[in-house]
Amino acid sequence: MITTNRQRLLAIIRKEFIHIRRDPPSLVIVFIMPVLMLLLFGYAVNTDVNHIPLAVFDQDRSQDSRLLVASLVNTGYFDLAFQTESEGELKALLDSGRVHAGLIIPAGYARSLKRQETATAQLLVDGSDPLVARTALSMAEIVAQVRSQELRLAALAREGPALPPGPAIDLRARAWYNPGLESLKFNIPGLIGLIMQNITMMLTAFALVRERERGTLEQLMVTPIRGPELMLGKLIPYIVIAFIDMGLALVIGTLWFKVPIAGSPLLLLGLTVLFLVFALGLGMFFSTIARTQLQAMQMTMLFILPSVLLSGFIFPRASMPRPIQYLGNLLPLTYFLEILRGIMLKGIGINYLWKDVWALAGFGAGIIALAALRFRKQVE
Secondary structure (H helix, E strand, O other): OOOOOHHHHHHHHHHHHHHHHOOHHHHHHHHHHHHHHHHHHHHHOOOOOOOEEEEEEEOOOOHHHHHHHHHHHHOOOEEEEEEOOOHHHHHHHHHHOOOOEEEEEOOOHHHHHHOOOOEEEEEEEEOOOHHHHHHHHHHHHHHHHHHHHHHHHHHHHHHOOOOOOOOOEEEEEEEEOOOOOOHHHHHHHHHHHHHHHHHHHHHHHHHHHHHHHHOHHHHHHOOOOOHHHHHHHHHHHHHHHHHHHHHHHHHHHHHHOOOOOOOOHHHHHHHHHHHHHHHHHHHHHHHHHOOOHHHHHHHHHHHHHHHHHHOOOOOOHHHOOHHHHHHHOOOHHHHHHHHHHHHHHHOOOHHHOHHHHHHHHHHHHHHHHHHHHHHHHHHO
């Protein structure tokens, strides 16, 4: 029979609570992580797509064309974001990712309806996100059918049964960039971005901590080597490794999974440097805070979770509430995914990616400066 001494047991419990209190990273995991996970999963994990930004090029400018646009917007699945003056402007908005759908209504649309002929319109959908594209295509088809039925019933009441066959509206929908709406083409670029972030961040997060645990960091600090030299010396091997990993990921993605790079591979590799600088800098920053490799791992996990949920890696950002979308704007992976999917699937160039490039450059410069500051403080 096991007997316990109450005083000894209470002493052990008290000692354990003191250990937990003196370990801030564990306290963050214990109290912040459950709240964070609940909030993120509650708000971000949402596959119901709505508020798809829509651009309209209305060449007819009639009451009937406006009614067609209103019918799409009134479903709640589309938000009228832009009224364009040309087809080229509408296509540029799709290329840049500012809208995910574009409606082109040709001149003579209303005249065709008045003549009881089938009026045509075209809906272009950004197929790089198959979930958003499928929702847009199916809703547009339903709207066209309902609107056709309304017009036919009105004509039937007005003209009698002598109506020509066929629908009143023929809404021709077409998915761009990923015509087959293959999920693989959406997932592979996202996976490349997430894997590169996680590997590089973890590698550098453990770099200084490992030295500290082995007691070799102090030995390095007493040598003539200066802080920036030590930091660069630690970072450069991981930059080389990260670049090799990126090359491997792209080769496997294109050759094995058959996801082509529609744009410039050189541009993609060039812009990848910006993201790798941030990920390596963040890992270095974590390594200046963590005392053990376990703490470094906990910090990286705390960053990986929101990156998976809020960056658009799995769930469409368009379906998230505005505050959650703003939170996602604080994650560099959000911008890198735009670059990866933009170049690999859409084949777009730097002229459409400036916003993402500036964001990544800002995040990279900020985190490197912060890591250098902390590192210099430790060296001193």
